[in-house]
Amino acid sequence: MTISKTASGKAAFPYTIEKRLQIEYLLSATALSQHKQSDGSDVVWGLTQTPKTIPPRYFYDDPGSQLFEQICELPEYYLTRTEGAILQGCAAEIARLTGACEIVELGSGSSTKTRILLDAYNKLGYPLGYVPIDVSAGILESSARELLADYPSLVVRALVSTYELALERLEASRLATRMICFLGSTLGNLNREECDRFLSQIADALNVGEYFLLGVDLQKSEYLLNAAYNDSQGVTAAFNLNMLEHLNWRFDGNFDKAQFEHWAFYNKSQSQIEMHLRSVRSQTVQLRALDLTVEFEKGETIFTEISRKFDLNSIQKELQGHDLVPLQVWTDPNQWFGVLLCQMQKTKSVSVTA
Numbered sequence: 001m002t003i004s005k006t007a008s009g010k011a012a013f014p015y016t017i018e019k020r021l022q023i024e025y026l027l028s029a030t031a032l033s034q035h036k037q038s039d040g041s042d043v044v045w046g047l048t049q050t051p052k053t054i055p056p057r058y059f060y061d062d063p064g065s066q067l068f069e070q071i072c073e074l075p076e077y078y079l080t081r082t083e084g085a086i087l088q089g090c091a092a093e094i095a096r097l098t099g100a101c102e103i104v105e106l107g108s109g110s111s112t113k114t115r116i117l118l119d120a121y122n123k124l125g126y127p128l129g130y131v132p133i134d135v136s137a138g139i140l141e142s143s144a145r146e147l148l149a150d151y152p153s154l155v156v157r158a159l160v161s162t163y164e165l166a167l168e169r170l171e172a173s174r175l176a177t178r179m180i181c182f183l184g185s186t187l188g189n190l191n192r193e194e195c196d197r198f199l200s201q202i203a204d205a206l207n208v209g210e211y212f213l214l215g216v217d218l219q220k221s222e223y224l225l226n227a228a229y230n231d232s233q234g235v236t237a238a239f240n241l242n243m244l245e246h247l248n249w250r251f252d253g254n255f256d257k258a259q260f261e262h263w264a265f266y267n268k269s270q271s272q273i274e275m276h277l278r279s280v281r282s283q284t285v286q287l288r289a290l291d292l293t294v295e296f297e298k299g300e301t302i303f304t305e306i307s308r309k310f311d312l313n314s315i316q317k318e319l320q321g322h323d324l325v326p327l328q329v330w331t332d333p334n335q336w337f338g339v340l341l342c343q344m345q346k347t348k349s350v351s352v353t354a
Contacts, residue, residue, distance in 0.1 A: 097341060102178040117181075131170075185217035214342065218309060280298065323347050
């Protein structure tokens with residue numbers, strides 16, 4: 001095993017990639033496969049509601065994750081490049097504020113924006129620890145290996161898991177503190193009740209003094225929002241329709257994605273994009289592994305995702321309500337996107353009645 005040395009002569013992280021990479025299935029690979037095949041009560045529930053719905057987590061099999069990476073490169077999809085530009089401008093300040101810090105990223109994907117943070121910590125001479133969390137084992141391992149090749153001192157503990165399970169099972173940080181990152185405005189995919197529960201989970205996973213880095217998409221013109229979710233190349237449509245293919249292989253289904261179309265629009269009253277799959281004809285679909293038969297009328301939709309757009313003042317108050325105190329907020333010149341660095345602080349006072 002090769003060991004590098006720090007300026008003080010102390011042993012640093014092992015150099016070889018295999019020694020610096022740990023991939024953990026929070027369920028064993030066999031158990032996870034069985035879980036994926038048998039789990040489906042949420043699909044049964046959703047497809048028997050009016051309107052029908054499918055949980056957004058079914059977007060993210062390996063093909064779905066790859067399609068989402070393509071979405072992030074689209075000219076209409078301002079979110080990724082805007083957030084990336086903000087991070088480029090504030091990463092050094094984030095590193096100075098947190099000090100040496102293990103980075104935990106929920107929904108890491110290809111870890112592209114993570115490099116901006118790693119560069120900032122590396123430049124200050126801090127040790128690098130990274131815990132990517134994603135449901136796609138394929139993209140998780142490939143992106144981790146690319147990072148390890150580029151950052152010789154980096155240690156990666158990757159978790160193939162849902163957010164909820166990973167937050168429950170996080171091990172203690174191997175560095176002085178940790179920062180949980182939730183970038184890409186993924187928070188907007190949660191409704192208000194889900195958002196409240198999620199922020200409670202974040203607060204429960206952090207020790208006092210640890211950090212939460214959040215990216216949120218801000219309210220803006222309907223034209224920009226509608227264009228971002230109806231791109232001219234049809235990648236977002238392919239991403240939405242891939243959900244049906246995912247259900248087919250997971251639950252032995254016979255969805256024909258050619259018989260559905262992508263439909264996305266901005267709901268101004270709710271300040272959110274809504275994505276649907278709309279049936280182009282009357283049809284019957286079966287998910288045999290779930291013993292489920294679903295009837296569709298022509299024009300009937302499956303509600304697949306929301307993407308809420310936030311007001312900065314409101315989201316800061318919401319974070320503070322969970323003891324996640326914003327230390328710094330950064331935005332772009334157009335005020336399209338916001339990045340917030342929060343610290344876990346016990347701010348709630350206990351009221352005492354006579």
